[in-house]
Amino acid sequence: MKISGRTQPLAHYPALESLEIIKARGFEGVEICLENADMAPEILTSAKIRAVREKVHDLDLAPHSISYHQDYVNSDAAFELTKAAIRMTPEFGTDLFVFSGPARRTDDPSEWEEMIARTRSLADIAEQYGVILAEEFEPNFVVGSTADLLRLFEEVGSPALAANLDLGHLFLCDPDPIASIHAVGDRIAHCHIENMARGVHDHLLPQEGDMDLLQYLQALADVGYAGPLSLDLYKYDYEAIAPDAIAHIRGLLDQLERS
Secondary structure, three states: OEEEEEOHHHOOOOHHHHHHHHHHOOOOEEEEEOOOHHHOOOOOOHHHHHHHHHHHHHOOOOOEEEEOOOOOOOOHHHHHHHHHHHHHHHHHOOOEEEEEOOEOOOOOHHHHHHHHHHHHHHHHHHHHHOOEEEEEOOOOEOOOOHHHHHHHHHHHOOOOEEEEEEHHHHHHHOOOHHHHHHHHHHHEEEEEEOEOOOOOOOOEOOOOOOOOHHHHHHHHHHOOOOOEEEEOOOOOOHHHHHHHHHHHHHHHHHHHHHO
């Protein structure tokens, strides 16, 4: 497992500069977030994508992924932009696309049915373009737990659909997060890492909070996961906290290797 930085917390920098900062702060890989204003799918050009791809290569940021978190179920515009972002993903030199769905509005079954229909449409495009869709569940979303995620996999029925497991979301949403990791198993394509206080959806530094992250990393290792651990923090100065956060996670990974 390698530790990735996310460009979204560095949105105040131009995209190419944010990649340089991620490398300089000690990250090994990068999650390129298309929510950032200068990377929005509606304005991206082939030249811009090529420049980002070449910068990632030159900086040796590996692995790298593309992410775009939008409500593609309730917004037709976001649905079309998500389709476009999936089609662009191979141009960035990766096959890994991270996304999530909408917050739950009601308990009406139609919300789930629309989630399935639209996710199936995205998966059809992903299969055509050779892209893996890593779905992330969140508290109080239509897909709001590992049980929901596994049901989504079954009902969509696409080999292109996988999981972006946010470890803090597992902690908040599942009765047994470690068992959840084993249940998702080889469908885990990407992970977000942070810590959380019990019962509070607030992304904390890895070295804070109530989670025993070593247990989560051990479970990931047990199921054979060797992909990115993308540091998912918002309320901090990402540049400032990165070295200590990375050092903490690397320390945990070193413990796993010695055990």
